[in-house]
Amino acid sequence: MKKIIYTLVLNFLISLSIHAQEIHWVTLNEALELQKKTPKKIMMDVYTNWCGPCKMLDKNTFHNADVAKYVNEHYYAVKFNGEGNDVVTYKNNTYANANYNPELANRRNSVHDFARYLKISAYPTVVFFDEKGEVITPIRGYQTPPQIELYLKMFKNDEHKAIETQEQFNAYYASFKSEFKG
Template identity: 60%
Template sequence: MRNLFYTLLVVIGFTTVGVAQEINWITLEEAVKLQKKNPKKIMMDMYTNWCGPCKMLDKNTFQNKDVADYVNKHFYAVKFNAEGNETVTFKGKTYTNPGYDPAKANKRNSGHELARYFSIRSYPTIVYLDEDANLLAPIIGYQTPQQLELYLKVFKNNEHTNFKTQQDFQAFAQAFKPEFTN
């Protein structure tokens, strides 16, 4: 009887705590194709397998319910291994990683041609693309849900078009009131 009681407590605990929210990750090709039917911006997580801050971004930020809900509603989300071996066709050109070494799959490897196309040199970097898959900005580094919220809303609402100087953005960022929870 005692074991049944503890089992029920565990089951009830798991059902009330809830499951981490998931972002609907798709490929870049899928995102560009979907943009033609339903225009949305693209948020592309450029990560590597060995990157600690990339793993923190996955665990602490991308699984946040507010982040996942917002991204799923307003963006096409792409997760791309910037040192992986994927073949990607983007804007009529095929990108590969000719220097990829399978023995280094979870270590530092050769940079993918697509990462070079976007001038990515640090991980994680979140690349934002407009509704026509043109580069808006690469945002470098780990971000909490509230830090990411700033960029998601800036690009979603086209606020970035109002920033003429770095000071304009800094003033906006200081006045920004995040709504996402931890």
């Protein structure tokens, strides 16, 4: 009996992994180049290696089939370690992390200059950019698939441009009907 249950569970897990959809991540530099050929907005996940909510966002939200499909279709997706040592070129400026310590790669490290430029004050933060690479806004904190769906669709459809007050956002939020499972 244990072998039958084990086999059923194993087959179920294999079928899930076969049908799982992953987000196609690129670097910010790659996304900005891709925008020149095919304009799309950018969704950038700013994370750190030590951040628990960042890992939850990746596992629970970015591995969600609805989120992955929508992001892959409508955005260039970027993963950016806010305390990493990648070099980023943005608006003819180069950003690095001169104080990066490789011994602290999985612990708190020096904040990357690009994270400072974006005024990232918490992890995770998802930063949205328009088709020209201009920052739309950062969204701080862990987001479930239905929570991030609101922002993905609002920014993709430029509906944020008509929202000027907190009351207007609250009305948009209240009327939003999530389609993502999660």
